[in-house]
Amino acid sequence: MANAFAGVDFYDVDGLLSEEERAVRDTVRAWVDEHLMPVIGDAYVEGKFPKQLIPGMAELGVLGANLPEEYGCAGLNNVAYGLIMQELERGDSGIRSFASVQGALVMYPIYAFGSEEQKQHWLPRLASGQDIGCFGLTEPDYGSNPGGMITTAKETKDGWLLNGAKMWITNGSQATVSIIWAKTGSVDDVKSIRGFIVPASTKGYTAKDQKGKLSLRASDTSEIVLQDCLVPKDAILPKSGGIKSPLMCLTQARYGIAWGGIGAAMACYDEALSYSKARIMFGKPIGQTQLQQSRLADMLTEITKAQLLTLQLGRLKDKGTMTPDQVSLAKRNNINMACEAAREARRLLGANGILAEYHSMRHMANLESVYTYEGTHDMHTLILGQAVTGLPAF
């Protein structure tokens, strides 16, 4: 394929990957070229998630790809999983967000905190795209401070009665099942937070699209209302307990997001580089000017640093020693890096850079959401500050 994306690899980072990791990366990269790139520009402008891609993604095996084969998943290691996220976000942050939520925020909590019955029932359905999931943690007044949530779950003789509202929920409107986090005790009892598997068809559960987004337009973002929503007793995730449980899910998702940032940055760098060689101004390619070379050199350097940093993070995760603080560093660095790369690429592209036909401005706008969600850049700063000083500033 003439327009196949060749990636960015200035330091032979490929040489640090196994054959299988490269094969996974290449297959997802080819899928993005063939199926996502032709439709993403229009989907973004129209503000619609390209649903038609879900069966193909599922068939390829990208949903919950690092969970075990016995539950219908691909059983990949975490580096290969990260490379999938990188390649999806090379296409669009919204598509990567879809896969992150399904895998890390819906399938992972069922895998980590669910009963064997729940795992057997839900994981194969979610891996095959038969069910779409969402993750209800954030509330209108509780974003960076999820422990303050006011959604409650009261145990009754018929089951659990859920009441509350969730906001900024990716996949919310199209989800057939939701992982809802709620307090089973009083609203100041953070330890009473538990997870519940709530089918979207449950009476009292409603989801509606959040309108007017200028970012992640090819992604479904919704508000969920739970009004006397009664679920059976066995809807609770038995091994969940306290705010630590949803935070463990976020660590999984943030790990993938750190890889995703590299993908978005590579897409922008690749577009800027090829544009700089083709665009003639003052009788020579703009890539022959020092200003644009400075932009390209900065992008290349930051991408290369992020690749090495994130690969090591993946190796630590596969070894089982990765810490949430290390994930914070990578998410914070890589998404900030990707935001800068997207903005500089957009500028290098001049007026063309504002068109949906090119990709940099779409990435630039998307990445503002990625900068803000899954722990804002500022919160990760404070997490790192606390990690090195031992003194919490939040």
Next chain:
Amino acid sequence: MKIAVCIKRVPDMDLRFAIGAGGKALDSAGLKFDIADFDGYAVEAGLRLVEAHGSGEVVVVTVGPAAAQETLRKALGMGADRAIQLSADEVPFDGRAVATALATELKDGGYDLVLFGRMATDSANQTVGPMTAHLMGVPCVTAISKLDIAGGRGTAERQLEGASETVEFPLPAVVTIDEGLGRPRLPSLKGIMAAKKKPLEVKPAQLGAASLTVDSIALPPDRPPGRIIGEGADAVPELIRLLQTEAKVL
């Protein structure tokens, strides 16, 4: 149905490449390798035929160094059942040497069909398929765009300049594949994981003696820079004159 698909590991010809120091081969530094384009179509054809038949086996075979195992595993990831590497440090340019190794391996293997891509995207010789058929003593149909197998016979369609041709032949046979039976599928992630566990047999290649060698290889000369004749309608007569006398295209 038992199908062998012969595949070749070739450099990605979309990337920039350079001539190696001896002037007889490409410089392999920085090259990315993959299954040859038409060979991917051949694997897809083999998989579809077995799927349509309901049972059978697709065996992928290559002649080449250990690095070619990666290409075999890609085909296994697409769904082939097992692989054979006929080990050789280098793949000879001479199609007859390669065909000898393949025919030696395949002739007593009980294959109903041996598939090839219509040519390798690096050497573009189009010789190995027909020569293998000759050495195996079976019919050969080249560059087919459609293929049906029923009752021990094959029916293939070939696209000719301005016409199409339908060919019927008995099995076993060698068939070389153009695009047309369907785009090669991507190896799924589960397929990639499963590929590691599928059998991959390594045997020394019984290469025939090479009867020809590459003398030299060169990149095409740089195109001369373009010339601006003038602007607007005034320049048209001069443009036509040059197209007639210099470029000789009118």
